[in-house]
Amino acid sequence: MKKSMLSLLFCGFMVAALAQSEKYTAVMQKNIAALDAAKTIGDLQDVAASFERVGDAEKTQWLPYYYAALAQTWIGWRPDVKDKDVNAEKIKAYLAKAEAIEKNAELYAVENMVATQQMMVDPQTRWQTNGVEASTALQNGLKLDPNNPRLYYLQGESLFGTPVQFGGGKDKAKPVFEKAIALFKAAQPKPLYPNWGQKQAEDKLAQCQ
Amino acid sequence: MQKLVITINLILITLGSMAQVLISGKIKDNRGRPVAGASIAIKNTYDGGTSDSTGRYHFKTTEKGAHLLTVSSIGFKPIEAAIVIASDTAGVDMVLKEEPNELKAVTITAGSFAAGDSKRGAVMSSLDIATTAGSNADITAALKTLPGAQQVGEQEGLFVRGGAGYEAKQYIDGTLVNNPYNTSVPDIAQRGRFSPFLFKGTVFSTGGYSALYGQALSSVLLLESIDLPEKSEVDATISPLFVGLGTQQLASNKKSSWGVNYGYTNVGLYFKAIKQTPDYFKMPQFHSGDANFRIKTKRGGMIKYYATFAHSTLGLRRPDIDSGYLKNAFDLKNNNWYNNLSWKEYLGKGWKMNLGLGYSTNKDNILLQVQDAGNQPKNFDNSVYWMRGKNLVLVNRQDLAQVKEVFEKRLAGISSVRFGAEYQHAYNTSLVNDTLHKLVDNYTAGFAETDIYITNGLAAKLGVRAEYSSTIQKAAIAPRLSLAYKTGKDAQVSVAYGIFYQKPENTQLFYTTDLGFTRATHYVINYQKISNDRIFRVEAYYKKYDDLVKTIPASYYYSNYNNSGNGYAKGIELFWRDKKSIKDFDYWVSYSYLDTKRNYLNFTESLTPNYAATHTASLVMKRFFTKIKTGFNLTYSYATGRPYYNFMVNGGNKYYIADQGKTKDYNSLNFSMEYVPSAGKTNAKSFIVWFASISNILGYNAVYGYNYSYNGMIKQPITPTANRFYFVGCFISWGVDRSQDAINNNL
Numbered sequence: 023m024k025k026s027m028l029s030l031l032f033c034g035f036m037v038a039a040l041a042q043s044e045k046y047t048a049v050m051q052k053n054i055a056a057l058d059a060a061k062t063i064g065d066l067q068d069v070a071a072s073f074e075r076v077g078d079a080e081k082t083q084w085l086p087y088y089y090a091a092l093a094q095t096w097i098g099w100r101p102d103v104k105d106k107d108v109n110a111e112k113i114k115a116y117l118a119k120a121e122a123i124e125k126n127a128e129l130y131a132v133e134n135m136v137a138t139q140q141m142m143v144d145p146q147t148r149w150q151t152n153g154v155e156a157s158t159a160l161q162n163g164l165k166l167d168p169n170n171p172r173l174y175y176l177q178g179e180s181l182f183g184t185p186v187q188f189g190g191g192k193d194k195a196k197p198v199f200e201k202a203i204a205l206f207k208a209a210q211p212k213p214l215y216p217n218w219g220q221k222q223a224e225d226k227l228a229q230c231q
Numbered sequence: 232m233q234k235l236v237i238t239i240n241l242i243l244i245t246l247g248s249m250a251q252v253l254i255s256g257k258i259k260d261n262r263g264r265p266v267a268g269a270s271i272a273i274k275n276t277y278d279g280g281t282s283d284s285t286g287r288y289h290f291k292t293t294e295k296g297a298h299l300l301t302v303s304s305i306g307f308k309p310i311e312a313a314i315v316i317a318s319d320t321a322g323v324d325m326v327l328k329e330e331p332n333e334l335k336a337v338t339i340t341a342g343s344f345a346a347g348d349s350k351r352g353a354v355m356s357s358l359d360i361a362t363t364a365g366s367n368a369d370i371t372a373a374l375k376t377l378p379g380a381q382q383v384g385e386q387e388g389l390f391v392r393g394g395a396g397y398e399a400k401q402y403i404d405g406t407l408v409n410n411p412y413n414t415s416v417p418d419i420a421q422r423g424r425f426s427p428f429l430f431k432g433t434v435f436s437t438g439g440y441s442a443l444y445g446q447a448l449s450s451v452l453l454l455e456s457i458d459l460p461e462k463s464e465v466d467a468t469i470s471p472l473f474v475g476l477g478t479q480q481l482a483s484n485k486k487s488s489w490g491v492n493y494g495y496t497n498v499g500l501y502f503k504a505i506k507q508t509p510d511y512f513k514m515p516q517f518h519s520g521d522a523n524f525r526i527k528t529k530r531g532g533m534i535k536y537y538a539t540f541a542h543s544t545l546g547l548r549r550p551d552i553d554s555g556y557l558k559n560a561f562d563l564k565n566n567n568w569y570n571n572l573s574w575k576e577y578l579g580k581g582w583k584m585n586l587g588l589g590y591s592t593n594k595d596n597i598l599l600q601v602q603d604a605g606n607q608p609k610n611f612d613n614s615v616y617w618m619r620g621k622n623l624v625l626v627n628r629q630d631l632a633q634v635k636e637v638f639e640k641r642l643a644g645i646s647s648v649r650f651g652a653e654y655q656h657a658y659n660t661s662l663v664n665d666t667l668h669k670l671v672d673n674y675t676a677g678f679a680e681t682d683i684y685i686t687n688g689l690a691a692k693l694g695v696r697a698e699y700s701s702t703i704q705k706a707a708i709a710p711r712l713s714l715a716y717k718t719g720k721d722a723q724v725s726v727a728y729g730i731f732y733q734k735p736e737n738t739q740l741f742y743t744t745d746l747g748f749t750r751a752t753h754y755v756i757n758y759q760k761i762s763n764d765r766i767f768r769v770e771a772y773y774k775k776y777d778d779l780v781k782t783i784p785a786s787y788y789y790s791n792y793n794n795s796g797n798g799y800a801k802g803i804e805l806f807w808r809d810k811k812s813i814k815d816f817d818y819w820v821s822y823s824y825l826d827t828k829r830n831y832l833n834f835t836e837s838l839t840p841n842y843a844a845t846h847t848a849s850l851v852m853k854r855f856f857t858k859i860k861t862g863f864n865l866t867y868s869y870a871t872g873r874p875y876y877n878f879m880v881n882g883g884n885k886y887y888i889a890d891q892g893k894t895k896d897y898n899s900l901n902f903s904m905e906y907v908p909s910a911g912k913t914n915a916k917s918f919i920v921w922f923a924s925i926s927n928i929l930g931y932n933a934v935y936g937y938n939y940s941y942n943g944m945i946k947q948p949i950t951p952t953a954n955r956f957y958f959v960g961c962f963i964s965w966g967v968d969r970s971q972d973a974i975n976n977n978l
Contacts, residue, residue, distance in 0.1 A: 049277045064283070071270040071281045079275050104763075112305060143763055146855065147356040154461060185857050 049076055050085065050214050057093055063100060066093045070116075077119060084129070085214055087120035091132045092216075098139040106143050110136050127170040128216050130163030134176050156180070171205035172216065174198055175223040182226060192230040199227040252316060255289035256323035258282045258302060266327055269304035274311065292316060306330060306687070329687055330644070338690075341713055341727035341757040341770065342438035344377050354766055354808060354819075360427040363851055364864040365901030365926055367958055369422050370433065371412075374452070375868070376849040378770070378804035378821040379437035382870040382897055383842050385935035385949050387412040387421040390842045391437050392774060393800030393827030394449025394751075397736060401452045402444060404535065404573040406587040407655065409631040413517070413543065414565045414595050418935075418949045424519075424539060424567070431457040437804075438753045438772055439727025442678045442694025442711045443637060443649070448733045448751040448776070456573075458533055459488050459525055464966030468494070470959060472501050477521075489524040507952045512606070513546030513562065532576035541567040551601060551621070552940045552947055557609060559621060562598040567591070581641035585651075589633045597625040617941035620788065626662040629737075631655060642681075650679035659737050668741035672734070673701040680711070688717035698748075700734050705747050707732045721762050727755040735780045739792045747794045750777045764811035766819075774800040779831035784880045798829030798837065818852045833878045833886045841936055844870040844897070861906045870897040877939040877946070889943040898931045918964045926956040 053072050060066045070093035077086030094113045103109055113136045120129055134156050141152035157180075163173045178198035184190020206220035258269045265286025272279030273294055280290030282304075294316050300323065303309035307327035314323065344354050354377070360366060366373035371389055374380055381390035388396020401411040403425070413421035427433075432455040444451045460479045468475035477492030499514035521539040528534060543565045551557040569591040576584050601609045601621050611618040637651035655674040660667060680694035694711040713727035732748040739746065757770040779796025808819035825845055828837040847870040855862035877890040903924035909917065927933075935949045 045277075067268055068281045071272075071279070072277075074270060075272040075279045076277050078272065079277055108305070147358055150461065187857060187860050 046076070046080060046083070047214065050089075053086075053089065054214070057089060057096075060093070060096070063097050063103070066097050069093045070097075070112075074116065082123060084120040084123040084126070087116050087123075088128060088132065088216070091116035091120065091129075091136075092218075095132055095135050095139070098136065106139050110140050125166070127163040127167035127173060130159045130166070131170070131172045131176055131216075133159040134163070134173070138176075138180065169205055169208075171202050171209055171223070172219045174202035174205060175219045175226075178202055178223065178226060182230070196227065196230040199223050199230060203227060251291045251293055253289060253291050253319045253321075254314075254316070254323055255287070255321045256325065258286045258288065258304070258325050258327060260307065261326055261328050266304050266307065269302055269307070269327065271325075272301050273316075274299040274301050300325075302327060338715060338723075340715065340723070340759050340768070341725040342436055342440065342753070342755040342772070344374075344379075344435040344437070345432070354768075354806065355433075357427055357430060357433075359853075360433070362853055362862060362864050362903070362905065364866040364903040364924065365868070365899065366866075367903075367924055367926070367956075368427055370425065370427050370430075370452075370454075371423050373427070374433075374435050376819070376821060376851050376866060377435060377437075378768075378806050378823045378847075379450075380823075380847075381825075381842055381844060382847060382868050382899070383935070384420055384897075384933060384951060385418045386842075387415065387423075389435075389450055389452065391450035392772065392802060392823075393798075393825055393829075393840070393843050395840070395842060398448040398733065398751075399450035399452065400444070400447035401454065403454045403537070403571050404456055404587055405443070405585055405637065406571060406573070406589040406633055406635050406653075407446075407631070408569070409591050409629055409657075410567055410569075410593040413541075414563060414593075416545065416547070416563065417561060418938075419952055424541065424569070425454070429456055429537070430454045437770075438774065439711070439713055439729050439755045440731075441692070442680045442696040442709070442729075443651075445676055445678075445696050445698055445709060445731070446674070446733050448731055448749060449774075456535055456537055456571075458535075459485065459527065460490070462966045463488075464964045466492070466962070466964040468963075469961050472496060472498055472958065473960065485527075487524070487526040489522075491520070491522045493520045494518075501957075505953055505955075505957065508950065509547040509549050509952055510558075511545070511547050512560070513544055515543065515545035517541060517543040528576060530577045530579075532574065534572070534574045536570075536572045538568070538570045540569075541565070548602065548606070552938055552945055553617060553942075554601075556604065558602045558604075558606070560598070560600040560602050560606075562600070564596040565594070567593045583639040583641075585635075585637040585639070587633075587635040589631065592630045593628065595625070595627045597623075597627070599623040599625070624662075624664055626660075628658075628660045630658040644684055646681070646683050648679070648681040650677075652677045661737070661741060670702060670737055670740050670744075674734075675699050690715045698732060700748070702740055702744050703734060703746050703748070704744075707748050707750075718758075719760075722758070722760040725757050725759075727753065727757075729753050735792065739780055742790065743792055746780065746792060747778055749779050749794070749796075751775065752777075764809065766806065766808040768806040769804070770806075771803045772801065776800075776829060776831075779829060781831060782833045782886075784833075784884045784886065786884075796829065796831035796834075798827065798831060800825065800827035800843075802826060815856075816852070816854045818850065820851075821849050823847045834876075835878065835886050835888055838876065839874050841873055841875050844873050846871045859906075860908055861904060864903045864905075866899075866901045868897070868899045868901075872896050873936065875936045877937070877943050879943055890939070890946065892937075894934045894936060897933055898929070899927050899933070900929050900931075901926045902928050916965065918966065920962040921960075922962065923959045924957070927951075927954060930954050 053069055056069045060069055070090045073086045073090035073093065077083060077090065080086060091113050094109065094116060097103055098106060098109045117129055117132060137152045137156035137159060141148045141156060160173055160177055163170060178195045181190045181198060182195040202223045206223060211217040258266045260266050267282055267284045267286060269282040271288050273292055276294055278290060278292035278294060280288040282288040297313065297315050300312050300314045301309060302325045304327060306329060308330045310325060310327060312325065360370055360373040361368045363373045363376055374389060375382060379391050383390045386396055389399040390396055391399050401408040412423055415421060434453040436451045440451050460481050463479060463481045465478045473494060473496045475492060475494035477490065479488060479490040481488045496517040497514060502511055502514060519539065519541045523537045526534045546562040548558045548560045551559050570589060572588040574586040578584055599621055601618060603609050610622065633653065633655040635653035637649055639647055639649040641647050653676050657672040659670045676696060676698045678696040680692065683691045692713045696709040699706040709730045709732055711729035713725060715723055715725035717723045731751045734748060735746045752775045753772065755770060755772045760767045776798040778794040779798060780792050780794060781796045783791040783793060785791055802823060802825040805822045810817045825843055827843050828839055830837045850867045852865045853862065872893040872895050874893050876888055878886045879889040881887055906921040908919055933951055937946045937948055939946050
């Protein structure tokens, strides 16, 4: 009797724990879908805040903060965002929270993007600071995960955006995008893990032809 | 089990959706304005929402009972409030308090121009100093394109808002630089000793500067040296005038670095090709070396040491104005050694300290000689007293040892207080023929300053400085005050007030130490609107001078001095920089209006000094063509004519104006270009910059003033030594940036 009581209690805990994780998975799936569907800056801000709440509640998951940073980064690419440095501060705050839990290649990918956004404010003077920061982030990311397709995609973007005279251009970017796409095809991301980038890489590769 | 979980889950979800309640309300700031984009959350749950542009929010939750509601938004202090969730609740309104934030807060800009790559509100970057046409990488020359500085070409120095060159001082990492320019040569402006590439930030204060600095009536130039370099590299410079070689070595843990540089300048070849007015019997030659080390400390602080050594010689001859057939020779040998050690450290609990130590020594051996047609020395007896003074042997030496310590404590928010003290021991000697003049000064100062941010939109800086000079045995208290108020997005108004003291010059103190501090009072008001690509500034000021040094002639050779001088300066200045309107094109315009008069030195009455032009303007243009990797820069500078005077002494030992006038307007169009074949290549093994410049392309004949013969009968214009200046050079650096290796290896 005692034993069965205990096992019932144990079962109860299991159920509660599983329910909690189910709840997490459900809200993450919902938010990731909302992130994919977001159209306006307001949508992106809402979804970033939503991810942040999940992160604050969970405390041990880096993914919610990662996605919050990612949503904020999508805002940063918008040409109508005036103060990229203020936006970058928000991204970096999310990244810092995520990195306190786990440091990984996906976070370096976002770090690369935010540094690139800051560099673009004044490329002539900032390429030596933010530009170096961006390439260091890529390098650090590749050390942790040499087969991360998103890092190759971002490297391709950087080459694509750099003038031919400066050592960039379509010809230089093309093999990098090809490598990125091959890695995207081979990749098997865990549930809820980042899987964006393949379409962007394919679109860019088409522009390289 | 699986089934059970799903069932329970289903029940939970069903229960949950049945029990959802709606919470809504409004978020405002402490001034009642709606806060958009604030994040509202029930603590430790996923539920929450974001406020819209009117500050309203609403969200659904399945939670019940007592919870904490958290509200946060960038720029505000996050708050928490206890709520009990039972049924749909509207009107859960919250008020957020603004959090002082360095990115959003106003900065005091009255009387100061920041240049640098990290500084917010910087009007120039370090690169701009090198790529401003006409500057030829001389910091002072580049700053002359900003409002407030005069286009003075016959002497070195920054002549700011009616102030003389010696009334502007330079500081490196907080400590005074005693000899910032190469030794003066009559009627030829000298370059600064320091390369702009040594500094990551520059603040050019044209008035109302901080209590941390003193002994400058008009302006301070604050130079902040770079921290650790990005990478190890070897640099070389080759040009017909100059060769240089140096290296920077960054330790593999990126915690320390060291570097050495050596440069040799010889303008002999250049002067043979481009005719110069004076006859150079010794071609100007400069040997210059520098060494540095930088160490990052455990607590994130920084120790930096920087030293330069310079040795130079030159000799030139000009026709003698009094005789018409004789010549005046000027022969100079200079040795300069400058050392600066600074230590910036975080002491914990919001405390920071800045320690600066400096030692410099400068020695000039100058020979002034009257020579005949065969370049042989010519001596005179007492009857030709006006010629005797032109045969001189001078040995001048200036030593300065100093220490400065500043403590800073962070107060609530971003407010802070800093205080400290400095001590300077100056040893100056001047040997004129056989007469030795000696002056030892112990200068001590204590200062305190606080930055108070009342809100992000209103800030004040209050400071006071107490100074004592042992030579003149005088103490002074100098209050400083400035305020900044945000008037709109990107726009602000700031005001500054301060009293500034300066010791009389050594040349005066050699004769008498019975003098007091000279004094200037500044009032500055500034409006600035600044965005990423555009800067607009307008500034008005009034300065009052008191206790300026007056010269009282005692005989032809000898004068006395007292503090009976006075004067004023007032003006208005405009600055506009725009990188946006025309694609890839960057330009700035500056304009200064100056009205100043002084009665000082040998002036007979209140007069506009000979270094002050009423209107000064500059237009600086830059464009970099990515396709050809070449940048072109043009600078046009204009100034109205400056007054000139010939003061002579009458029989009663009183000055009178024997002649006066105004020079013609000054115009100068300068061009420079840089070709950067490896621009932007992040994996380049070497980085090359080709640089070429022409100063005064239109060949305008500038007249800076006039020299007079002793009897006032003959006057000769002071002109540049050549009409145009040409420069071509190549800068190469070899450095290995490994940031791309990881990617290339994986391809």
